Amino acid sequence: MQTFVSLSRTMESDIELMLRAKTGDDSAFTELMRRHYKGVVNYVYRFTNDRANSEDLAQEVFLRVYRSVKRYNPQAKFSTWLYKIATNLCITEVKSRNKNQTVSLDEMQENTGDLGDSKSEDPSNLTFRREIGTAIFEALKSLSERERVAIILCKYEDLPYEEVAEVIGCTIGAVKTYVHRGRMKLIEKLKTYL
Amino acid sequence: MECEKIRELILDYSEGDLNQSDKLGVEKHLKECKECNIYFEQSHKVWNLLDNWHTVQINNDFIPRFWDRVTTEDRKKGNAFDFFRNLRPNLVSGGVGVIILILVVFLVNILVSHHDNIVFTEGDRSDEELLIEFDRSITKETAESLEIYGPWSDEIEENKGG
Known part of the structure; x- marks a missing residue:
């Protein structure tokens, strides 16, 4: 019986968990976080290219969701709402950073993600991966906000076009156009690696 | 195409x-x-x-750290509310005190202030006498001037009789 209860709990949808969280059930919110925190941390990281602070920012995203859980109205998918909050936070963060840009290139490369087991990996391979990571980030940074969001969500978070359209607040056709334009710009920016 | x-x-x-x-x-x-x-x-x-561009490795304590953060922020908020909670009784007692003070001042003013205490100067007295005299003369003039229209009640009686 207990197994059945725990199994049915794991089958609960995000919306059901959110509705439970709305009644003050923190275990439901923990389960939601367990499902989504890796995606959100990585999304924030792709947006900011700052490994050191991406977890803190992702926590801020969940904190905002948690604080507004009482106002949650299950009209859209939970992940759409989550990524919308994450996107707004990332855009604000990137803008404030651009204003006070003091990070050196070395610092930036230092913060460019955890590239696996750096101790056992071939140093030249590690250097290449750091370099390509920075190059991709810089190329994505050169895109418009909407193109960047569309590409990161489609490519890395594997969100369907419908959800990306809801996050951005546009039509599915517009998302496809952003992805197409973004790809064209990325070809230009990353042609040395192609 | x-x-x-x-x-x-x-x-x-x-x-x-x-x-x-x-x-x-x-x-x-x-x-x-x-x-x-x-x-x-x-x-x-x-x-x-x-x-x-690979994913980042995330610390395993992400979720416990989140709840620690929530607790810390709640405590901070709680402290802020404590300040208001402490402030509230003081504000209430202060407000009650001010209302009592106003009432006392008002009552004292009513009890102490009396007609006898009003001091007239000679100028005020003569002005008042002049006003009374003027009022009497107007009343008298008005009554006399209205006599040309009367006595209404007698005429009405006569009309009824005729």
Whole structure:
């Protein structure tokens, strides 16, 4: 019986968990976080290219969701709402950073993600991966906000076009156009690696 | 089809989202147009190149840290509310005190202030006498001047009798 209860709990949808969280059930919110925190941390990281602070920012995203859980109205998918909050936070963060840009290139490369087991990996391979990571980030940074969001969500978070359209607040056709334009710009920016 | 139109369709084509006629149109164009063919290949390559940007390794304590953060923030908020909670009784007692003070001042004012205490100067007294005299004369004049219209009650009686 207990197994059945725990199994049915794991089958609960995000919306059901959110509705439970709305009644003050923190275990439901923990389960939601367990499902989504890796995606959100990585999304924030792709947006900011700052490994050191991406977890803190992702926590801020969940904190905002948690604080507004009482106002949650299950009209859209939970992940759409989550990524919308994450996107707004990332855009604000990137803008404030651009204003006070003091990070050196070395610092930036230092913060460019955890590239696996750096101790056992071939140093030249590690250097290449750091370099390509920075190059991709810089190329994505050169895109418009909407193109960047569309590409990161489609490519890395594997969100369907419908959800990306809801996050951005546009039509599915517009998302496809952003992805197409973004790809064209990325070809230009990353042609040395192609 | 024009190259620009084809390039817009390439995304849907590579995802298999095109209808049969568009699919055939794209395939035909890609065979004929070298530039679009290069774009198609590069579009694929760049999409795959993005895979080289790996995910970050996340600390296992993400969720416990989140709840610690919530607790810390709640405590901070609680402290802020404590301040208001402490402030509230003081404000209430202060307000009650002010109301009592106003009432006391008001009552004292009523009890102490009496007509006898009003001091008239000689000028005030003569002004008052003048006003009384004026009022009497007006009343008298008004009564006399109205006599030309009367006595109404007698005329009415006569009309009834006639």
